[in-house]
Amino acid sequence: MTHFSLDDSSVFVVIGSGAGGGVLGNELAQKGHKVVCLEAGRRLEMSDIVNDEAAMFGKLTWLDRRMATGKPDPNFPVWGCKTVGGTTMHWTGACPRFEPHEMRARTTYGALPDTTLVDWPVTPEEIAPWYDKAEVRLGVTGRQGMPFLPPGNNFKVLEAGARKCGYTDIDTHNMAINSIERDDRPSCHQLGFCTSGCAVGAKWSTLYTEIPKAEETGRFELRPECMVTGIELGPDGRVSGVTYLHQGKRVTQKARAVAVAGNVVETTRLLLNNSSDRHPQGLANSSGLVGRNYMRHFTIQVMGVMPGKVHFHRQTHLAGVVRDERGHRPERGFAGGFLISTVPFTPEILAKNMITGGWGRDLTEVLDKYDQLAGMLLTGEDPPQLSNRITLHPTERDGYGLPVPVIHYEDHPNTIAMKEYAWKAGRRIYEALGAENVIEMGDYIPATHNMGTARMGDDPRASVCSPFGRTHDVANLYIADGSLFPTAGGCNPTLTIVALALRQAQHIDREVAAGRL
Amino acid sequence: MLTRRTVVGKMALAAMLPAIAASPLSAIAATATPKPTPEELATAALLHTAFPHARLDAAFYSGVAGRYLAEIAKDPAAMAEHRRGLALLDGSYIAPFAQLPEMVRRSMVARYDQEPFFKALIWRGAELIYRDAAVWKMVGYEGSSVEYGGYIERGFDDIDWLPAAGGAK
Ligand SMILES: Cc1cc2nc3c(=O)[nH]c(=O)nc-3n(C[C@H](O)[C@H](O)[C@H](O)COP(=O)(O)OP(=O)(O)OC[C@H]3O[C@@H](n4cnc5c(N)ncnc54)[C@H](O)[C@@H]3O)c2cc1C
Ligand code: SF4
Numbered sequence: 245m246t247h248f249s250l251d252d253s254s255v256f257v258v259i260g261s262g263a264g265g266g267v268l269g270n271e272l273a274q275k276g277h278k279v280v281c282l283e284a285g286r287r288l289e290m291s292d293i294v295n296d297e298a299a300m301f302g303k304l305t306w307l308d309r310r311m312a313t314g315k316p317d318p319n320f321p322v323w324g325c326k327t328v329g330g331t332t333m334h335w336t337g338a339c340p341r342f343e344p345h346e347m348r349a350r351t352t353y354g355a356l357p358d359t360t361l362v363d364w365p366v367t368p369e370e371i372a373p374w375y376d377k378a379e380v381r382l383g384v385t386g387r388q389g390m391p392f393l394p395p396g397n398n399f400k401v402l403e404a405g406a407r408k409c410g411y412t413d414i415d416t417h418n419m420a421i422n423s424i425e426r427d428d429r430p431s432c433h434q435l436g437f438c439t440s441g442c443a444v445g446a447k448w449s450t451l452y453t454e455i456p457k458a459e460e461t462g463r464f465e466l467r468p469e470c471m472v473t474g475i476e477l478g479p480d481g482r483v484s485g486v487t488y489l490h491q492g493k494r495v496t497q498k499a500r501a502v503a504v505a506g507n508v509v510e511t512t513r514l515l516l517n518n519s520s521d522r523h524p525q526g527l528a529n530s531s532g533l534v535g536r537n538y539m540r541h542f543t544i545q546v547m548g549v550m551p552g553k554v555h556f557h558r559q560t561h562l563a564g565v566v567r568d569e570r571g572h573r574p575e576r577g578f579a580g581g582f583l584i585s586t587v588p589f590t591p592e593i594l595a596k597n598m599i600t601g602g603w604g605r606d607l608t609e610v611l612d613k614y615d616q617l618a619g620m621l622l623t624g625e626d627p628p629q630l631s632n633r634i635t636l637h638p639t640e641r642d643g644y645g646l647p648v649p650v651i652h653y654e655d656h657p658n659t660i661a662m663k664e665y666a667w668k669a670g671r672r673i674y675e676a677l678g679a680e681n682v683i684e685m686g687d688y689i690p691a692t693h694n695m696g697t698a699r700m701g702d703d704p705r706a707s708v709c710s711p712f713g714r715t716h717d718v719a720n721l722y723i724a725d726g727s728l729f730p731t732a733g734g735c736n737p738t739l740t741i742v743a744l745a746l747r748q749a750q751h752i753d754r755e756v757a758a759g760r761l
Numbered sequence: 762m763l764t765r766r767t768v769v770g771k772m773a774l775a776a777m778l779p780a781i782a783a784s785p786l787s788a789i790a791a792t793a794t795p796k797p798t799p800e801e802l803a804t805a806a807l808l809h810t811a812f813p814h815a816r817l818d819a820a821f822y823s824g825v826a827g828r829y830l831a832e833i834a835k836d837p838a839a840m841a842e843h844r845r846g847l848a849l850l851d852g853s854y855i856a857p858f859a860q861l862p863e864m865v866r867r868s869m870v871a872r873y874d875q876e877p878f879f880k881a882l883i884w885r886g887a888e889l890i891y892r893d894a895a896v897w898k899m900v901g902y903e904g905s906s907v908e909y910g911g912y913i914e915r916g917f918d919d920i921d922w923l924p925a926a927g928g929a930k
Contacts, residue, residue: 552920595890
């Protein structure tokens with residue numbers, strides 16, 4: 245086991261071991277750099293992963309206190325993980341790329357009122373080879389020679405209904421789930437518990453891919469149960485080290501450079517909570533934009549009671565996609581688009597999801613036909629708004645004694661229009677197959693996709709980070725998660741987080757070679 | 762046709778998520794006492810009204826009621842709120858709530874379904890009922906699959922009623 249000294253100021257410190265931090269840390273170690281990865285959560289073994297949603301929720305989920313105002317649940321606005329592997333333990337593995345028109349959102353959509361729409365400072369052409377690399381890394385199905393996953397029941401219903409509605413861009417999706425044995429991991433056994441951590445390791449999670457590989461280099465040290473609270477600056481204005489809490493003790497690790505990948509809410513909290521004379525509004529926040537432009541995609545669901553049995557619990561959660569509504573077609577009454585994919589629920593979660601709207605026969609009629617249910621998830625673009633914002637509570641503290649993050653979020657009218665349209669589109673798909681009953685639901689689920697609070701850009705007054713994710717204000721401080729996204733696109737974010745992390749690793753490597761880091 | 766989103770209210774915890782304090786269920790029916798108290802009867806009737814399944818019998822609902830009451834007995838505030846709720850229901854009609862016909866029970870619950878006692882009951886009730894292996898069997902949910910090698914050989918793609926079911930591209 246590699247161990248670096250706390251005084252070793254030649255190490256790169258990566259905060260967080262999820263999609264962004266796990267990939268960046270491994271990539272830097274592969275390139276010959278020394279890395280200390282600090283992770284707030286515990287390190288689980290494969291044997292800790294069981295097919296039980298409630299048990300895994302307790303083991304994986306970030307449950308430290310958070311608050312919200314506006315639309316989200318006031319106590320549980322965001323759903324993510326606190327464990328080695330981060331939210332790649334909960335995630336369902338869908339890996340779509342941003343569309344070129346989405347990376348040019350301002351140009352494509354025009355001036356949408358009350359938004360801060362911009363074009364990405366990274367062009368679609370520039371990111372394309374990094375997407376290729378990310379897809380190879382994650383073993384994404386339907387890309388780079390990886391076969392698609394086989395179609396299962398829930399997907400077959402979606403596909404058949406969608407084709408009746410005239411949709412054509414449909415398949416089992418680009419998934420970071422092994423369709424064949426690969427990378428010393430088995431192919432998917434269709435366990436149906438993807439969000440509980442994949443018990444066989446078919447789904448890509450940094451816990452058993454990036455992290456052990458990084459450790460094999462002998463240049464990577466993972467420190468679990470280390471909650472970073474401070475980022476220290478030297479007299480030259482550069483980061484000199486980070487401070488974390490480990491088993492009740494404060495520990496400081498010196499560093500050559502630091503990358504933060506705490507998944508938006510925590511990344512924001514860390515920056516805002518590290519104000520100083522030099523950085524009175526919080527670290528790297530001379531623009532005042534840290535925490536602003538918080539985006540989260542809408543995720544709504546439609547359930548159909550179908551005329552025959554579906555058994556939708558018997559396969560990967562996200563088992564296929566319809567892409568036809570992804571494009572930008574203003575005649576639908578909104579800018580941007582959305583993806584339609586599958587989702588199953590256990591009886592318990594279905595019941596809980598439904599009792600937010602009612603009880604009695606309305607509820608049990610659906611549960612009695614559990615084996616006839618098909619389910620879909622609709623996920624759409626969320627435009628950036630300055631007022632959607634993460635701040636620190638002035639007085640409330642969490643178990644670490646840190647200010648509780650407060651998330652303020654409201655839907656933009658564009659989002660509301662797109663959701664209304666998406667519910668109808670989803671309903672039509674199941675009705676086309678003669679569904680006995682169609683239930684529209686899920687406008688209150690906590691955010692699983694978090695983006696935008698430290699956006700990249702060329703202008704230091706209008707963005708927090710450079711196009712390589714380096715903060716404009718601090719020369720050796722990087723951000724490596726969805727906070728960087730200038731806009732949200734109409735698709736799941738993780739492949740893009742990984743592509744940007746790989747690109748950032750190359751940038752850092754070159755900066756070191758050039759003697760600038 | 763239902764349109765739940767038009768009537769969605771906010772619950773304390775996001776609906777997508779399983780409970781934080783998950784306790785496994787074991788043989789609910791066995792916990793039912795032979796002579797139910799009026800409180801158990803009323804709670805069971807309330808659960809039956811909220812989650813009416815023709816295939817579940819009275820013993821099942823009293824078992825869940827017993828378990829729910831045992832849990833909240835440890836929390837005086839929760840018990841007081843529950844009792845306040847039962848008193849509202851029992852005091853509003855000529856007979857105790859548990860003895861009323863189902864239709865009347867439904868309309869009474871509709872009157873009180875935003876009360877904290879009822880929200881707490883249906884939230885925990887959903888866990889107690891739908892985390893029970895017997896209920897899983899009844900509705901056709903098959904649970905943990907890793908010990909059987911997943912569903913890949915056990916029907917993940919066995920659908921047979923679709924018009925010209927397609928495949929992956
Ligand atoms: C149920 C669910 C399904 C999802 N499905 C998909 C999908 O299909 N496709 C997709 O693209 N995305 C999906 N996502 C989103 C995806 O999981 C995230 O986009 C991704 O994991 C984000 O990577 P990250 O590195 O930014 O954060 P994370 O993966 O969340 O990792 C952050 C890590 O940092 C740690 N940390 C935070 N603060 C500190 C601190 N101060 N000190 C030390 N450690 C800290 C956390 O404990 C955590 O382990 C899903 C999410 C959920 C919840
Ligand atoms: S369905 Fe596939 S990916 Fe999901 S948990 Fe099971 S084996 Fe893993």
